[in-house]
Amino acid sequence: MRSLVLAVATLVSATPAPALGVDDYQTIAPxxxxxxxxxxxxxxxxxxxxxxxxxxxxxxxxxxxxxxxxxxxxxxxxxxxxxxxxxxxxxxxxxxxxxxxxxxxxxxxxxxxxxxxxxxxxxxxxxxxxxxxxxxxxxxxxxxxxxxxxxxxxxxxxxxxxxxxxxxxxxxxxxxxxxxxxxxxxxxxxxxxxxxxxxxxxxxxxxxxxxxxxxxxxxxxxxxxxxxxxxxxxxxxxxxxxxxxxxxxxxxxxxxxxxxxxxxxxxxxxxxxxERALFAAGETVGTASVFGGTQSDVSLGTTKPIRILVPRGSGDRLSGRIVYTGPLMAPVARGTEVARLVISRGATELMETPLQTTEDVGVGSLQRRALDAGIELVSGFIRERLARH
Structure with missing residues (x-):
């Protein structure tokens, strides 16, 4: 599972947060x-x-x-x-x-x-x-x-x-x-x-x-x-x-x-x-790596707007992470759901939404596939070593 961290614009003003913030609310419900x-x-x-x-x-x-x-x-x-x-x-x-x-x-x-x-x-x-x-x-x-x-x-x-x-x-x-x-x-x-x-x-x-x-x-x-x-x-x-x-x-x-x-x-x-808007429908949110394709990555987006609820007047900043299992194997068809966008406030995950490819990626040349195979072999070796430590 790979993740790509991307910057999400600050969505809130500098106005002080309400007295009862999102971290203050309590319920007696177990x-x-x-x-x-x-x-x-x-x-x-x-x-x-x-x-x-x-x-x-x-x-x-x-x-x-x-x-x-x-x-x-x-x-x-x-x-x-x-x-x-x-x-x-x-x-x-x-x-x-x-x-x-x-x-x-x-x-x-x-x-x-x-x-x-x-x-x-x-x-x-x-x-x-x-x-x-x-x-x-x-x-x-x-x-x-x-x-x-x-x-x-x-x-x-x-x-x-x-x-x-x-x-x-x-x-x-x-x-x-x-x-x-x-x-x-x-x-x-x-x-x-x-x-x-x-x-x-x-x-x-x-x-x-x-x-x-x-x-x-x-x-x-x-x-x-x-x-x-x-x-x-x-x-x-x-x-x-x-x-x-x-x-x-x-x-x-x-x-x-x-x-x-x-x-x-x-x-x-x-x-x-x-409510705050993050991305418009059809807007590119990020990319995912592609193995053996005519290009090394593919653009990701959504078919509908991505919106989120934030505390009124909060000064918190949001972050986003694209999560997918990759690299993707070519060919990749446009409109295929391949990843998830996870939006967080600090360590708290607020929402996740699916992402689709916004373009087709065909199978690359033999030379390109061989190069990608070598890169992936080395990357896999490094990931395995890091997982052991």
Whole structure:
């Protein structure tokens, strides 16, 4: 893995930083994560890469699997699934957990099951959807993990669709934020269900369990969860002035703490940061080395503008690093994603975004390839020696 350090222009004025700076904020949540969805800037993290039990926030992943099936045309909202005795007994009223109050052996539309899953947090809805799509909870969990991997949730593992306590059922706060952002971006129409205030099924009206929806802060999703083993958690999102923030908290002692800490994190994020532009769409960000090509390097850029959130009035300076595995092997096609731009403030990584090649690089002459091979051989020897010391 090679990295190229590049200078990023100073993005802030000399105005004194706010009294509550980015390094001063504290939360009582054992796990917390706040990210700007538009730029990918990480605004706050506390144990955000540590494994935690997601409880019913698992159902965001369950919903994503169903949304994906709907998008691919393998499932329709009007399709019906039969409520098994297992779903009724272990996910219904008798279980003591959150339930949609499904009747055993009844046939229920997928759209209604989704509302029961998301709004009412029905464990019976989750089991019925899992069995309807995959035949069993275990098979559905394998599908959940496949989808999690595709989304980029590198540190999460699911064993069931509703958040039942299990030592192997673990996520990270950053992974759950990534999932939330993916659901919001990929399924905008279906995502609206997360913002619905209530749902009535079997003549039983239940309000949405997400406390952020009642706070007049622009919240429009996603999901709460709590188990004795996990504490109280939430994955939420809110929009103010066209800026969307995603918050994840977990491990709190009470539902009130969960609501308060989530709201405070969002309010702090909206109040403390402002957006700055780094690179325009199509602008060259840097270069990557090319082995055996008609030229020794290739330009890198992005197809969309690169922006970041910085503290209002801060005097901090940002730095950028291009990271890639190289050198790249010719030929290299234009538009190929080959690297990542990592932006940091001091030792703290704030965001990373993919970079693509902005030009084609063909295969070079035999002489050029031989020269590059010699250079790479020597470079590899030096890297190996340095790694030993």
């Amino acid at each position: 796990f917390a994560y706040l990210v700007d969805a538009g730029t990918g800037t990480v605004l706050y993290g506390k144990n955000s890469e540590a494994p935690m039990m997601p409880a019913s926030t698992t159902k965001v992943m369950t919903a994503e699997v169903i949304f994906h099936e709907l998008k691919e045309g393998r499932l329709k909202l009007d399709d019906k699934f039969v409520v098994s005795e297992h779903a009724w007994r272990d996910g219904g009223t008798r279980s003591g957990g959150s339930t949609m109050f499904l009747a055993v052996n009844s046939s229920v539309r997928v759209e209604d099951l989704l509302r029961g899953l998301i709004i009412q947090s029905g464990n019976d809805a989750a089991i019925t959807l899992a069995e309807g799509v995959s035949g069993s909870e275990e098979a559905f969990a394998r599908r959940m993990n496949d989808r999690a991997k595709a989304i980029g949730m590198a540190h999460s593992n699911f064993t069931n669709p509703w958040g039942r306590g299990d030592p192997d059922h673990r996520v990270t706060a950053s992974d759950m934020a990534r999932l939330a952002e993916y659901v919001i971006d990929t399924y905008p129409d279906l995502y609206k269900i997360f913002g619905e205030r209530e749902f009535t099924w079997n003549k039983i009206r239940q309000p949405n369990r997400n406390p952020l929806l009642l706070m007049n802060i622009g919240a429009d999703g996603l999901k709460t969860g709590d188990l004795a083993e996990s504490g109280f958690g939430l994955v939420g999102s809110a929009v103010q002035n066209d800026e969307r923030l995603i918050v994840v908290v977990n491990g709190l002692k009470t539902a009130r703490d969960r609501a308060n800490e989530s709201q405070k994190l969002l309010a702090w994020g909206f109040r403390t940061f402002e």
